[in-house]
Amino acid sequence: MEKKTKKKYSETEIKQALTFIEIFETKDEIDCKGCGYDTCRDFAAAMLEGKETPSKCVELSKKVIEKLKRKEKELRESLFLNQEILDAVPAPIIYEDKEGHAIGCNKAYEEIAGIKRFDIKDKKLTEYSDNKAYNELNDRLNASLLKNPGKQVVETVVKYPGGDDITIELHKAVFADRAGRPAGFVSILFDITERVMQSRETAIAKDTAELSVSLLKKMPSGFVIVDDSLKIIESNSAFARLMGDDILAISEINPGLKGADLKSVFSDHQLFTALMQSGEDSYTKDIVHNGKKIKITIFTIEKNKTAGAILLDLSMPEVKNEEVRKRAEEVIRENLDTVQKIAYLLGENASKTENVLSSVIRLLSDNDKK
Ligand code: SF4
CATH class of the missing domain: 3.30.450.20 (PAS domain)
Structure with a gap:
């Protein structure tokens, strides 16, 4: 049985209520009855009466779901693009959270570390690297950067999976979340063996x-x-x-x-x-x-x-x-x-x-x- 409203509301009040369910023009009033009311205007009057909330409009819910899907797609594409850009950088890059757990890395880092990005995700460096000196240096830099956010550059030696030593210049910096608080670290390793x-x-x-x-x-x-x-x-x-x-x-x-x-x-x-x-x-x-x-x-x-x-x-x-x-x-x-x-x-x-x-x-x- 269809729902009814008792009160009469002015055109302005109804139009204002319709905007809550994203109806801005007469042509958008599709009167699909999905909410149990005959018309969108009846539903708007019920909202004004305090009997209904916008979430009961099925059309609005569909729109919200569509928007979320679009956003998710955009986010995926953006993440994919970011990863593509990172992979195009020839220098190894890794980013970790504040506790030093790996969030992600690029292809060059996979090569130097001899491990795939999915296998380092959420792991600390000590869980997949046996270079004690480098691991300790990384920990020291993280602690120091949390105290004084900014950038640090140090020269050190790392090993390729094949066993060859290379001299690197490690550039490490803190990245922030939306609120501007330190959220983690990003490291770039430049091979300076030949330069040295x-x-x-x-x-x-x-x-x-x-x-x-x-x-x-x-x-x-x-x-x-x-x-x-x-x-x-x-x-x-x-x-x-x-x-x-x-x-x-x-x-x-x-x-x-x-x-x-x-x-x-x-x-x-x-x-x-x-x-x-x-x-x-x-x-x-x-x-x-x-x-x-x-x-x-x-x-x-x-x-x-x-x-x-x-x-x-x-x-x-x-x-x-x-x-x-x-x-x-x-x-x-x-x-x-x-x-x-x-x-x-x-x-x-x-x-x-x-x-x-x-x-x-x-x-x-x-x-x-x-
Ligand atoms: S569900 Fe939404 S679009 Fe359909 S009639 Fe009700 S208010 Fe109008």
Whole structure:
């Protein structure tokens, strides 16, 4: 039997009550009778009378269920998209709750941890990782971040499932819930193994290069390295001596004559310009400078950018001897290679030249002994 209302209500009151069941226009009044009333207006009057509540309107319930379904679908799609984005990040990422239980991770983390995300869910790190040092570090960081929310970056070593050690930079931060309270931690692990190795190699190579340069500076032959504007990058005291007393005096104030203009030091400076412009590897010529006969070998260090030279004073008594002279030329040839490598290092700070430079040092030591 259909339900009835006793009271009469104004059009405004009825329309207002209809909005409670999301009926805003006349066309939405479908009068389906699902609520037990003949019309939606009768149901609205019953609500005004306090006899019914909006939840009794079956149409409204359907709408609410539809909305919930849509929201759930959107949420699923959003979560899927978030996971896709996380999986696209090459660095391992894991997020945990405040107690350190894993909530989720990305593919890169699965690879580094050797475990699937479903198998780490709700587990603490200690339940699936046997890296004691890393686990303790993680606990310490969590405790510290809860006290001082923000971000922490630490360097540490972890193992790949295969057993290879890698050096990582762990970036860990707190994430907050909707109310702004700390809700958990997110960790990103950056593999810096190669960077660490490179910086070690660079430091060794730099030290070796500096050592090699100090050996070059002790060579009896003069050597000089210049850039494309003929500014001196490095030279030794034998070079300053060959350039004359004034230059030698300057080199005592400015060792290596760094930054000095070769044009004001060496009258045959155009030989350097010619070599750099030609792009040739090397050029040897006998010249006379300050009344001394000099064999100069100019060589390219970096094409069109840097050049070096070894200068041999042919008037030196020991060089006058033909046999000794040949030997000296041999030394120049060997040193040429050495100087090229060292000069390259000085300019480029190359990282993987340790072995080359070790042999360079040996080569120089051998030459000195000879
Ligand atoms: S169930 Fe809702 S839509 Fe159907 S008649 Fe009742 S009030 Fe109107």
